[in-house]
Amino acid sequence: xxxxxxQKFKDKQALSKLKNHDKEAFIRIYDENVxxxxxxxxxxxxxxxxxxxxTSMIFLKAWNHIQNNNLxxxxxxxxxxxxxxxxxxxxxxRESGGRIVASLDDEDNKIEVxxxxxxxxxxxxxxxxxxxxxxxxxxxxxxxxxxxxxxxVNDLSLEEIAEVSGKTKxxxxxxxxxALNALRELVEKERKV
Amino acid sequence: MTNxxxxxxxxxxxxxxxxxxxxKSNRELLLSQISNSGAVELSAWKIFVINFExxxxxxxxxxYALGVFVLMLVVGSLFSQRxxxxxxxxxxxxxxxxxxxxxxxxxxxxxxxxxxxxxxxxSEHARDITAVLADPQFNTEENxxxxxxxxxxxxxxxxxxxxxxxRLAATTKDQPIAQSELLTIADSSKDTQGIQxxxxxxxxxxxxxxxxxxxPSISATATGAVNxxxxxxxxxxxxxxxxxASSTLVVPVPAADNVSDSDKILDEAQKLFDSANYTQxxxxxxxxxxxxxx
Numbered sequence: 354x355x356x357x358x359x360q361k362f363k364d365k366q367a368l369s370k371l372k373n374h375d376k377e378a379f380i381r382i383y384d385e386n387v388x389x390x391x392x393x394x395x396x397x398x399x400x401x402x403x404x405x406x407x408t409s410m411i412f413l414k415a416w417n418h419i420q421n422n423n424l425x426x427x428x429x430x431x432x433x434x435x436x437x438x439x440x441x442x443x444x445x446x447r448e449s450g451g452r453i454v455a456s457l458d459d460e461d462n463k464i465e466v467x468x469x470x471x472x473x474x475x476x477x478x479x480x481x482x483x484x485x486x487x488x489x490x491x492x493x494x495x496x497x498x499x500x501x502x503x504x505x506v507n508d509l510s511l512e513e514i515a516e517v518s519g520k521t522k523x524x525x526x527x528x529x530x531x532a533l534n535a536l537r538e539l540v541e542k543e544r545k546v
Numbered sequence: 547m548t549n550x551x552x553x554x555x556x557x558x559x560x561x562x563x564x565x566x567x568x569x570k571s572n573r574e575l576l577l578s579q580i581s582n583s584g585a586v587e588l589s590a591w592k593i594f595v596i597n598f599e600x601x602x603x604x605x606x607x608x609x610y611a612l613g614v615f616v617l618m619l620v621v622g623s624l625f626s627q628r629x630x631x632x633x634x635x636x637x638x639x640x641x642x643x644x645x646x647x648x649x650x651x652x653x654x655x656x657x658x659x660x661x662x663x664x665x666x667x668x669s670e671h672a673r674d675i676t677a678v679l680a681d682p683q684f685n686t687e688e689n690x691x692x693x694x695x696x697x698x699x700x701x702x703x704x705x706x707x708x709x710x711x712x713r714l715a716a717t718t719k720d721q722p723i724a725q726s727e728l729l730t731i732a733d734s735s736k737d738t739q740g741i742q743x744x745x746x747x748x749x750x751x752x753x754x755x756x757x758x759x760x761x762p763s764i765s766a767t768a769t770g771a772v773n774x775x776x777x778x779x780x781x782x783x784x785x786x787x788x789x790x791a792s793s794t795l796v797v798p799v800p801a802a803d804n805v806s807d808s809d810k811i812l813d814e815a816q817k818l819f820d821s822a823n824y825t826q827x828x829x830x831x832x833x834x835x836x837x838x839x840x
Binding site for chain 2: 358361362365366369370373374375376377379380383384387388391392395396401404405408409412413416417420482483486487501505506507508533534536537540541
């Protein structure tokens with residue numbers, strides 16, 4: 354209960370500070386969320402360079418949004434960042450003429466697994482598995498990819514995903530189930546090949 | 547591959563992070579961008595106000611919830627007490643009544659009050675047992691086991707009551723009577739006629755008066771005392787009341803008679819109970835309870 358209270362206090366404090374245009378509060382929010390927002394954008398558009406630019410833009414948009422709108426609850430702050438990220442990605446697609454970049458597996462940006470408990474062979478296997486999944490993600494439906502990244506990569510709750518995507522919790526659960534099955538099939542098919 | 551294994555592998559994708567140099571440079575860029583669009587550094591006073599407000603907002607709901615919980619607890623306990631007091635020894639809720647009584651006894655700090663309450667509870671149990679046994683629908687051949695148990699319980703409760711009464715009498719006897727309680731003088735100790743009631747040896751023109759509560763007699767030795775007439779009207783509720791024209795003296799005495807009265811009533815109740823005269827036994831027990839409460 355005390356942990357909840359502390360978290361509640363921190364949320365209220367952050368929200369009040371943001372409403373008072375406190376740049377330190379916003380930078381703290383940036384520090385807490387930049388990695389996952391960047392990851393979300395990266396898995397959606399598939400390019401690291403583009404993800405960097407979009408992430409910068411998303412945080413600037415979020416700042417402007419907070420200054421011009423009345424945020425009721427600090428809980429919605431994370432969801433707000435994801436909502437802005439989604440619309441920014443849609444805008445990006447529109448501007449690029451519907452061209453979908455599906456090159457998550459560029460050789461220059463291989464995943465480096467830092468896991469001290471694994472031996473060298475284990476690390477190689479793990480990296481290979483991750484690469485395999487990463488390569489299959491762009492072939493998933495947009496909707497499926499989005500919920501998989503939010504839920505299993507960035508650890509958003511069902512409520513948060515529902516708020517970001519404008520769906521009900523039940524809908525999100527169903528989509529997640531289908532998305533997982535679809536990704537598993539893709540991964541298994543790729544393994545056989 | 548199962549979905550669970552797939553989820554574990556997906557979790558590993560968390561390790562994909564943006565480049566640290568980019569993160570650093572972007573942070574600085576963002577800071578400068580928001581500084582140009584109205585971002586400020588809050589003053590210490592503003593931060594204090596925000597922290598205070600946040601604390602109030604964060605704590606208001608739990609405090610409200612706690613208040614409601616305490617209110618429900620108080621209302622619930624009051625309501626349940628009334629309900630439980632009506633339960634009889636053959637009811638399923640009777641155990642709850644016993645527990646609630648034990649809680650009540652254990653939360654009392656005044657030992658005399660606790661003893662009194664324990665005696666009252668025990669006599670109420672005994673009365674309730676007689677009430678149950680008086681019910682012809684319950685007191686049948688089928689319920690002989692339960693009836694036998696209730697008989698035993700009755701005897702135990704009566705013994706508890708008697709022990710409690712004796713303990714009460716002992717504590718009343720042992721308690722030293724405070725000087726201020728012993729002599730209660732309405733009005734000033736010196737009256738217009740020059741009479742002074744005191745337990746010490748008076749100086750000057752004082753008129754020490756000694757009163758024996760068992761055998762009231764008055765002796766006035768003051769030379770200046772004019773007509774030190776004191777009337778001792780009657781013994782009332784274990785106290786002797788002495789009064790003069792303007793003074794009243796109250797002397798408490800132990801309530802030994804109450805103890806013997808209660809004992810007698812209990813003995814009578816037990817005899818009536820043994821002769822299966824439950825209704826009259828119940829009445830007698832009620833009489834005993836009234837005596838104890840008195």
